[in-house]
Amino acid sequence: MRIVFADCSVDYSGRLDAHLPRAVRLLMLKADGSVLVHSDGGSYKPLNWMSPPAKLEVKEPDESVDPEALEIWDVTAQKSDDLLRITIFEVHAEYEHDLGIDPGLTKDGVEAHLQELLARDPGAVIPGLKLVRREYPTPIGPVDLMCRNADGEPVIIEVKRVGGIDGVEQLTRYFEMLSRDSLLSGLKGVFAAQVIKPQARVLAEDRGFACVTLDYDALRGIEDPQGTLF
Amino acid sequence: MRIVFADCSVDYSGRLDAHLPRAVRLLMLKADGSVLVHSDGGSYKPLNWMSPPAKLEVKEPDESVDPEALEIWDVTAQKSDDLLRITIFEVHAEYEHDLGIDPGLTKDGVEAHLQELLARDPGAVIPGLKLVRREYPTPIGPVDLMCRNADGEPVIIEVKRVGGIDGVEQLTRYFEMLSRDSLLSGLKGVFAAQVIKPQARVLAEDRGFACVTLDYDALRGIEDPQGTLF
DNA sequence: TCTTGTATCTCGTTT
DNA sequence: AAACGAGGTACAAGA
Structure with missing residues (x-):
């Protein structure tokens, strides 16, 4: 160099x-x-x-x-x-100066980890929620989490670190696609992120999606942040 | 430093x-x-x-x-x-080593410039198109260009440098909002970008929007006839 | 190889 | 100050 x-x-x-x-x-x-x-x-x-x-x-x-x-x-x-x-x-x-080849960076703690923690116990964030599967497939790509609530109704969750409008659009596309499936009648959508931007929150709620703010540290420990959503 | x-x-x-x-x-x-x-x-x-x-x-x-x-x-x-x-x-x-304060960078040729060039002569990209106004206001933010086509029908254009799915979503939001305006009956949408990604093109056309690929140099050539036109 | 989605994004502009 | 959108985005994972 x-x-x-x-x-x-x-x-x-x-x-x-x-x-x-x-x-x-x-x-x-x-x-x-x-x-x-x-x-x-x-x-x-x-x-x-x-x-x-x-x-x-x-x-x-x-x-x-x-x-x-x-x-x-x-x-x-x-x-x-x-x-x-x-x-x-x-x-x-x-x-x-001669540097040689660098061994490279190791990372830990980004969105994939957030999804993993939420998948481990969805009920800790929304009481009564049980995981059906992660990366639930749709024709336009997999949705992060597919769950069932206490009443047995299907709930999809889109997880982001920073929740913006594009994330709501993504959830919307999955929701519209899966709504056509008669086995998933009564489908609900949840937008979950560490930070949810104001415009995104308005858009999500306008479209009937619940918004959940995730606390990374709380997820890593065990806790339930807020009350009943469904 | x-x-x-x-x-x-x-x-x-x-x-x-x-x-x-x-x-x-x-x-x-x-x-x-x-x-x-x-x-x-x-x-x-x-x-x-x-x-x-x-x-x-x-x-x-x-x-x-x-x-x-x-x-x-x-x-x-x-x-x-x-x-x-x-x-x-x-x-x-x-x-x-002591550097002092840097005078800073000047840029040219980004999306704003692209929109400006397109606004100057929309008909060069879509024959018969005439500009009504740039940054046409809607309740959810301004759409890049509002035009009328040869038949006098309203046409909105969303301009991007790289056209992705998010840009199509943006155009869709504007389109749905403005479609409610009876003065804009027969509204059409155009998705214009230097590069349009495959998925974005499929989504746009599926929603009835025309896709136009913009050539920056050609647009600039229209503006500046001193180039290699003759 | 190409495409897609994330980012300790950064950076500007606007509200 | 906060939020929103663009980027010569870069980067990694998946197809």
């Missing part, structure tokens, strides 16, 4: 066009040809970049470029015609 | 838990307290990170940690209880 602190301007041309005026920035050149342009702030996202696989070509500036420019770095994607052009005015510092 | 090449392991605890085994990596410490952990490959996304504002605290390793560890770097978010713990085994190199 090569690290360069340089006074530069940057132009990207691809899906969109973007331009960075001249300033001092950090340029990160990775082994796979990818290039990242970072400022001293913002988030983890670079100001601009080129995804791998890519190729860096150093050119002399011609008369069409700013006369102060020292070098032109053209970074081209191998699989598209995207171009990241870095115009170098001054290199302040430059370092190179 | 401080750059450190170090042999380290990383643990993140926040919305989820994540772990990076011991390896040589690049650590980027920005002025706002944010920290990025990069490997020599992958995309522009770091292996792990802490978003600003954050605070770095260097601690001595106690007996509970690997005896080879030299230092513990605890990066804590100011607004949550997220913790990024970097266990340092060896520092290979360390550099610091």
Whole structure:
């Protein structure tokens, strides 16, 4: 990996066009040809970049470029015609270091885990609810949970970490599809998420779906948050 | 900005838990307290990170940690209880450089621009179509374009850069809402995007909406006749 | 390989 | 400040 602190301007041309005026920035050149342009702030996202696989070509500036420019770095994607052009005015510092292959990241605790915890004991969230099966199949893809309530009526649950309008639409599609099944008469829908956005809640309730806010920590322990829904 | 090449392991605890085994990596410490952990490959996304504002605290390793560890770097978010713990085994190199404030990125060619180009001449995409107004209001938000076709019938257009199912749902909501307006009898819907995903196309056509693929360059060519038209 | 759904999404804009 | 939508989304899992 090569690290360069340089006074530069940057132009990207691809899906969109973007331009960075001249300033001092950090340029990160990775082994796979990818290039990242970072400022001293913002988030983890670079100001601009080129995804791998890519190729860096150093050119002399011609008369069409700013006369102060020292070098032109053209970074081209191998699989598209995207171009990241870095115009170098001054290199302040430059370092190179060998890193080797990274063993990679292990994660735990996202939506899949949330669904698993809810499946383990749906009755803890909605009293009387019993799991029929997870990933219950429909012609347009599986719905997260199929259950039966205390009265034996079928209940489908769509689980999200953040519940937005798109999640309600998804539940709606499953609901409409499964409503045609005479074996599932009296079908009810539940929208369950750690966070339910206001618009999504309004839409869900307007369509007759119950909304349930999930508490990850409470699920991981054992608890029943709220009263009777059906 | 401080750059450190170090042999380290990383643990993140926040919305989820994540772990990076011991390896040589690049650590980027920005002025706002944010920290990025990069490997020599992958995309522009770091292996792990802490978003600003954050605070770095260097601690001595106690007996509970690997005896080879030299230092513990605890990066804590100011607004949550997220913790990024970097266990340092060896520092290979360390550099610091002052960057100053970045003037920032200017973009061009995103969805807003696409809508603008289409609004300028809807007839170039669907013959006979004339613009009534952009951002036509409905109770659930504005629809991108309201037009009339050659027969004087109302046509609403939802514009996307990438047309997915969610875009079709959005168009559907507007369509159902506006269909109740007797002044808009015979209403038609058009789903327009640079790229329309297969499932979205099926759904849109199933609901009676026309699908139109937009060519950004061609639209821009209409606007700017100085291109290679002749 | 392509498609689909999630994300410690990030980032802008608007209310 | 909160919410909503777009993204050069990236990324992983499933078909």
